[in-house]
Amino acid sequence: MNNELPMSVWATAQTAPSTQRKNRYTRESTAHPAKMLPDVARYAIAHYTKPGDLVLDPMCGIGTTVVEAVHLGRRAVGIEYEPHWVTVANNNLALATEHGIDHDGQVFHGDARQLSTLLPAELRGEAALVVTSPPYGPSTHGRVAVAPGEGIQKYFHQYGSTLDRGNLANIGHHRLLSGFTRILTALAEFMRPGGHIAITVRPWREHAELIDLPSQILTCGRNAGLIPVERCVALLARVAEHDFVARGSFFQRDFLRKQREAGLPLHLIAHEDVLVFRTPLRPSRTAAVEARAA
Template identity: 60%
Template sequence: MTLDANTNIDSATPAQTGPAALPVSVWATAQNAPAAQRRGRYHPDSTAHPAKMFPAIVQHAVETYTRPGDLVLDPMCGIGTTLVESLHLGRRAVGVEYESRWAELARTNIELAREAGIDLDANVYHGDARKLADLIPAELRGQASLVITSPPYGDSLHGHVRANGADPIRKTNHRYGQILDRGNLANVGLGRLLTGFTKILAGAAEYLAPGGHVVITARPWRQHAELVPLPGHLYTCGELAGLVPVERCVALLGRLTEGELVARSSFFQRDFVVKQRAAGLPMHLIAHEDVVVLAKVETTSATERRRTDGRFPFGTAATLPTLDATGPGPVAA
């Protein structure tokens, strides 16, 4: 996506308040550094996770697609960023995490929110998100207003670098779990990743309220010099899971200044780009994540109820398909 003088950025900041905020396609979610966004809300060990979502991305999504008191679900919650930020915005939260290390850390971060005086419901379940029905209580089915998550992608984007005097530079925390664990979607090929993520979305849809939204952040990556267009594939996953695409946005990963976008790239990212350019591949630093937005279809009667009580995030039902009572297919509202 190209930014120009006509791009509306001011209204894309996380300061907007609730579903009535105007829709924007560019989310200015890196005006503050990620460490500053997390300061005081997360245990120091949280920095070890190889692919943390920016808190401001969660804030923007939660404020745009939910109301206070709503339930937010993250089926691949990592250190619990979705849960923590939802709690601080007055929403309830539930998450699932495959790796026990991160599940425990997510619970620790939730406790920090409780110590800050937040007493809303929040739980983290440890297990495989492809089996959500076995993990999340059945009474929460159809209750979530929003699902926020991000699939694993490209380990060249993750991790930390440590140097010790004359010792060579070492990479740390740059992989998900154990590399031989094929139950972890981060360690399988693209086909199995997409199949597994489709199962996760289908399971999450069971817990999503009619008309609720799914927000997925993702980036393309290169594998053996070939571009893997993951964001585009995610629309197919969503549709196979019974969801309907409604928006495609970008969440900035760099700070927007008066006339330029200042990248907040890691050493790994810079090193990877330099090496690829030296090999003749014209790569650039990644400055944004794609945001894929899907919705769960609802009946015409449910659409009318949401229209009258103001529950459409953009003040209209135009982008939400409904089910025609006379036929099986989706029709425009």
């Protein structure tokens, strides 16, 4: 990771995730395996855009980026691969309407690797900000329940059908990076010159080996022609008077306990990296042609 990039710390977990989502998201939203923390999206949108700007999320899940954008008076567009989550995201936008938010927000169904064929032509060159996150880290996802005689059971921890090889979450780590680079490259066609792309990401352990996904995503962004401008820390723990109060899930704590018993001195994840890129100040004709051909 480039240590020369400016860094800031975002206090994005002062309230619990359930509190942040209360009355803004439907009950069905809780089943998504990797929901973005609303305050992370909210901070990025408030910091990098103005009211009326267009905010885009090419892998929007339950629509957190889109929902938080419309609540802040921005226009918003999301793309989601899995039809079920498209429905949930649109239901969350409908909930915003019920709460009196007169918004310009919509979610499209499709594969973000085909971005140029999914989004209306009038959106080209319009987006001021992208806020998104790749699918990653199954050890960090999921909820648990205790069933009599069955012990602890994990659920809500997978993306769709594991047999669906079109889903980036199911095609292996290296192909995920390749697909995500393709998405980032295609985004240039819809971004304003100098627009920002904020990507939330964290490392994870795979068979005790640390997968440094933030560094790999930084490389993906550079390969897509984006310019790294910041590396931020979005806290997943509450800042108290003298320390941090971790908000790790039961499964994260259980995973940590097992790893420590096996001799691996891990700690509970207390933040996500937010890698912030911008597009060139002058649009590249070559990049736009390559994005359409990808």
